[in-house]
Amino acid sequence: MPSSAGKPPADSTAAQLDAIAAELYALPPEEFTEARNARAATADRAIAASVxxxxxxTASAWAVDLLARDGQLAEALQLAGALREAQDDLDAAELGRLSRQRRQLVAALATQAVGLARDRGVAVSPAARADVEKTINAAVMDAAAAAAVMTGRLVRPLEASGFDAVDVSDAVGGSMPGVPDAPAPTRDDLAERRARKAAERALREAERAAGEADRQLAGIEAKLDKSRERGDLLRERLEDLRSExxxxxxxxxxxxxxxARLEDEQKDAAAKARSATRDAERARESLK
Incomplete structure (x- = not known):
């Protein structure tokens, strides 16, 4: 049996290669090749060829590597778990809300990645930026893609296509981290989660209906107060009008x-006037 004395364990060799790869992928892309060749020349024989x-x-992969090393992908990967749970639960409303949040977050992270690259003196073309967005979106949608991105050693962009697993073959320089299999939810677990989601939706709907009912009640009570006030004012006005x-x-x-009194006086005065008129006429006749 050949001796293995002096030969580093396989996991140690992979760790050394990953450490060297992480150093190299932190450099701007135009410096990579020269630095890699120099590092390979001084590396242990066990990993020199691998280095x-x-x-x-690519420019897009390097920009995503910058983002991963900068620690700004944690929120996206938290969203990934929530998205997968919503898919398992078949919660369309929650899935729609998380999908909108995902698109906004992916676009914002892509902008940050391009900004980090620009700060390092590397311009990211519009096409490369699109690849940055696709890669971040793939990391959100797929656990294996997320693991590849989080190494900070990505060498090419990734893309999620429908419900198929993201192709991460040859996407990472050095070793590819394993993705632990999540335990499949049992029927009882799914039923319990769906029941909880249904109860939460029912609670939200009941709270919304209660809030709407409270708003309607407040509006009606305000109108009732005004109507009573107007009724009181009208009754007061009516009393004034009755008095008037x-x-x-x-x-x-x-x-x-x-x-009536004046009419009686007018009749008496008219009679007296007629009598006086007759007396005056008789007096004139007597003078002729």
């Missing part, structure tokens, strides 16, 4: 009595 085989990253009417009726009766 030499490391591929230069009674006064006017009394004045009218008084005016009627005065009119």
């Amino acid at each position: 030499k085989a490391l591929r230069k990253p 009417l009674a006064r006017l009726e009394a004045d009218a009766e008084k005016a009627d009595r005065e009119t």
Whole structure:
């Protein structure tokens, strides 16, 4: 049996290669090839060939690597878990909300990645920016893609296509981290989660309906207060008008009595005038 004395364990070799790859992929892409060749020349014989085989990253992959090393992908990967749970639960409303949040977050992270690259003196073309967005979106949608991105050693962009697994083959310089299999939810677990989601939706709907009912009640009570106030004002006005009417009726009766008295006086005066006129005519006749 051949001796393995002096030969580093396989996992140690992979760790060394990954450490060297992480250093190299932190460099701007135009510096990568020269630095890689120099590092391969001084590396242990066990990994020298592997170092030499490391591929230069594309501009989009390097920008995503910057974002991963900067620690700004944690929120996106938290969203990834929530998205997968919503898919498992078949919660369309929650899935729609998370999908909108995902698109906004992916676009914002892509802008940050391009900004980090620009700060390092590397311009990212519009086409490369599109690849940055696709890669971040793939990391959100797929656990294996997320693991590849989080190494900070990505060499090519990734893309999620429908519900198929993202192709991460040859996407990482160095070793590809394993993705632990998540335990498949049991029927009881799914039923419990769906029941909880249904109860939460029912609670939200009940709270919304209660809030709407409270708003309607407040509006009606406000209108009722105004109506009562108007009724009180109208009743006060009506009392004033009744008092005024009674006064006017009394004045009218008084005016009627005065009119009757004056009419009687007018009749007497008219009779006296007629009598005086006749007396005056007889007096004139006697003078002729």
